[in-house]
Amino acid sequence: MEKSQGLLIVLSGPSGAGKGTLCQELLRQMPSLRYSVSLSTRSPRPGEVEGIHYYFGTRNEFESMIARDELLEWAEFCDNYYGTPRFAVEQALQEGLDVILEIEIQGALQIKKRFPQGVFTFIVPPSLDVLSERIHKRGTETEEVIQKRLAKAIQELEYVSEYDYVVVNDEVPVAVDKLKSILVAEKCRVKRKPFVFKGESV
Amino acid sequence: MEKSQGLLIVLSGPSGAGKGTLCQELLRQMPSLRYSVSLSTRSPRPGEVEGIHYYFGTRNEFESMIARDELLEWAEFCDNYYGTPRFAVEQALQEGLDVILEIEIQGALQIKKRFPQGVFTFIVPPSLDVLSERIHKRGTETEEVIQKRLAKAIQELEYVSEYDYVVVNDEVPVAVDKLKSILVAEKCRVKRKPFVFKGESV
Numbered sequence: 001m002e003k004s005q006g007l008l009i010v011l012s013g014p015s016g017a018g019k020g021t022l023c024q025e026l027l028r029q030m031p032s033l034r035y036s037v038s039l040s041t042r043s044p045r046p047g048e049v050e051g052i053h054y055y056f057g058t059r060n061e062f063e064s065m066i067a068r069d070e071l072l073e074w075a076e077f078c079d080n081y082y083g084t085p086r087f088a089v090e091q092a093l094q095e096g097l098d099v100i101l102e103i104e105i106q107g108a109l110q111i112k113k114r115f116p117q118g119v120f121t122f123i124v125p126p127s128l129d130v131l132s133e134r135i136h137k138r139g140t141e142t143e144e145v146i147q148k149r150l151a152k153a154i155q156e157l158e159y160v161s162e163y164d165y166v167v168v169n170d171e172v173p174v175a176v177d178k179l180k181s182i183l184v185a186e187k188c189r190v191k192r193k194p195f196v197f198k199g200e201s202v
Numbered sequence: 203m204e205k206s207q208g209l210l211i212v213l214s215g216p217s218g219a220g221k222g223t224l225c226q227e228l229l230r231q232m233p234s235l236r237y238s239v240s241l242s243t244r245s246p247r248p249g250e251v252e253g254i255h256y257y258f259g260t261r262n263e264f265e266s267m268i269a270r271d272e273l274l275e276w277a278e279f280c281d282n283y284y285g286t287p288r289f290a291v292e293q294a295l296q297e298g299l300d301v302i303l304e305i306e307i308q309g310a311l312q313i314k315k316r317f318p319q320g321v322f323t324f325i326v327p328p329s330l331d332v333l334s335e336r337i338h339k340r341g342t343e344t345e346e347v348i349q350k351r352l353a354k355a356i357q358e359l360e361y362v363s364e365y366d367y368v369v370v371n372d373e374v375p376v377a378v379d380k381l382k383s384i385l386v387a388e389k390c391r392v393k394r395k396p397f398v399f400k401g402e403s404v
């Protein structure tokens with residue numbers, strides 16, 4: 001068999017679903033998995049390392065990359081651009097490495113347009129009660145802000161139909177095992193195989 | 203979430219790929235998995251138990267079932283009919299049980315037409331050398347018969363493109379783990395989910 005390309009696995013879902021926790025745990029358990037580092041135009045915060053936490057660039061550089069379609073997705077928040085450079089992802093995949101990307105829903109849908117061969121996985125909380133609890137626990141927001149977040153998260157659940165897989169994040173180890181199974185299964189999909197069988201190896 | 207239907211997983215592939223071994227091992231490791239019992243018009247051999255090894259029926263009964271489209275696939279060998287009854291498979295799936303079926307390629311393709319929601323998995327040997335070795339080991343056939351089998355098996359590899367997944371059966375435990383991952387992943391597929399999220403459970 002020819003050397004397979006790596007897989008791009010996109011973890012997405014509403015806020016409070018716990019996609020960040022699952023992403024960290026997967027990276028811990030699978031040392032060969034690469035985390036896709038975002039590009040940002042904001043200033044590095046103390047302790048942030050170029051190429052580890054973010055790639056940092058100027059607005060001009062970022063806008064040139066948009067123009068050249070070199071970003072798998074991008075968005076602007078609070079006067080700063082954030083995006084996913086296509087180059088780093090594609091290079092890792094060509095080396096046969098799997099890449100994981102944790103991202104909110106609009107970003108994931110942009111990636112799906114540019115990179116439909118990705119594995120799009122939607123993470124959901126086990127129930128709305130748990131979702132509410134997780135959003136409450138996060139911090140110091142007022143009840144009004146919390147209610148808005150919750151309403152948005154509920155709306156966002158509708159986007160599940162755009163995804164390939166849905167994983168309920170009830171217990172982290174169970175959800176992580178499901179994500180690992182998804183990776184193993186996707187590597188067995190016939191449509192991903194440059195199938196060669198010439199008397200030596202499949 | 204509504205109770206999910208079970209999955210029908212179809213193991214197929216050329217003779218010598220080892221699909222029988224993988225099927226037995228999966229059944230051993232997953233006691234909830236149901237083996238699809240075939241219907242035959244041949245006489246029971248000593249020790250064969252109705253409903254365990256085969257369902258046994260008359261030619262008339264079998265032909266009525268063909269006429270009523272009650273078989274997911276069927277074939278005739280040496281004046282006897284063999285087939286897969288649709289009823290038993292569908293009943294188990296509706297109870298939420300997963301069903302496994304080990305079958306040669308033409309039978310699998312018949313099932314795919316009648317039951318496209320099945321999970322069609324093609325088992326291949328790691329190399330043609332290993333395939334040749336396995337076919338030689340089987341028994342007492344002449345070299346000519348063996349060569350014909352091998353040629354047929356090589357031709358049959360072309361059918362991989364009709365399947366969802368391909369699993370290389372090099373080491374049995376590795377191949378079995380891949381099959382288990384495929385089952386787990388397929389249960390997470392959005393297209394299989396009757397997705398409900400009403401404040402209680404996903």
